[in-house]
Amino acid sequence: MTFAALLSKELRSRLRRERFVWVVIAYLLIMALLGFGFLQRENAFNGGYQVYLLSQIGAQLYALFSFVELFLIIFIAPAFTSTAINGEKERQTFDLLLCSKLSAFSLLAGKLIAGLANVLLLIAASIPLFSLVFFFGGVAPAQVLSTLVVFVMTALLAGTFSLFCSTVLRRPTISTAVAYAFSVLWMFSYWIVYFLVGNSLLITSRWFIWVQWLNASNPITAVNSTVSSGISSFSLYRLHLAPWVAYTLVCLVVSIILFLLSTLFVRPNSLDRFQSWLRNLSKKSEPAKVMKG
Secondary structure, eight states: OOHHHHHHHHHHHHHTOHHHHHHHHHHHHHHHHHHHHHHHHHHHHHTSOOGGGHHHHHHHHHHHHHHHHHHHHHHHHHHHHTTTTHHHHHTTOHHHHHTSSOOHHHHHHHHHHHHHHHHHHHHHHTHHHHHGGGGTOOOOHHHHHHHHHHHHHHHHHHHHHHHHHHHHOSOHHHHHHHHHHHHHHHHHHHHHHHHHHOHHHHHHSTTHHHHHHHHHTOHHHHHHHHHSSOOOOEEETTEEEOHHHHHHHHHHHHHHHHHHHHHHHSSTTHHHHHHHHHHHHHHHHHHHHHHHO
16 A cells, blocks of 8 residues: 555545535534624614724634634644554554555554544634625734634644544544544743743743743634734744744644654654663663662
């Protein structure tokens, strides 16, 4: 089996499922109902759409769509890749993939692209809803493009981490649970650290730069920077980056690292060999400590 054959097979089996069609319908229905409810509330509250309020309504509707789609992507993306590898092992078809001409990189790349194709299709299906915002004004096309970039990077990191969990963990249920736990912590990690450490201590702490980069890797902060103006930029050496640009770089680097780690552990007994290597390394370091003592 070649990479093209694997990708074609994965795309056909995933996109032709009836469950995926219902996911798309529910996804668009949720966003459409929330948008309709918001417009109805604004119409009743303001006594009709006033001309001077149209741009404000458009900006608020855009923010609503952006955050709703972000949460939907984070909670949908892990479902498509969290069982990609251990699911094959559970169905006893993983050995057939290993006997083919596929390399570890091609195998994981095919699984990841096929899983992300579902999420990218959901993002593409929501673009007509976002285009309704331009009828009200208050939103620039550059804002929408930057938001789409944040959505794609969010799906990439969530899908790559879920694929890594599927490679390392043996049971699909456990890898799915870990992937969703990571998604929740990922969204609220900055605020958890913020409230645990405290704002006064955070300002004077030497860990301030690390907490700032933790904020830079937060998807809510990235989307908020594309929705609201006046968000402070992040400093990387002498470069001053917009929050969504810093978020894109962080997601890209972390996704590459997770994907490379997945290629190391996808082969049989690779995790056991890695653990034995760590044990041998610790045993070799023990005599050196004894001699020093």
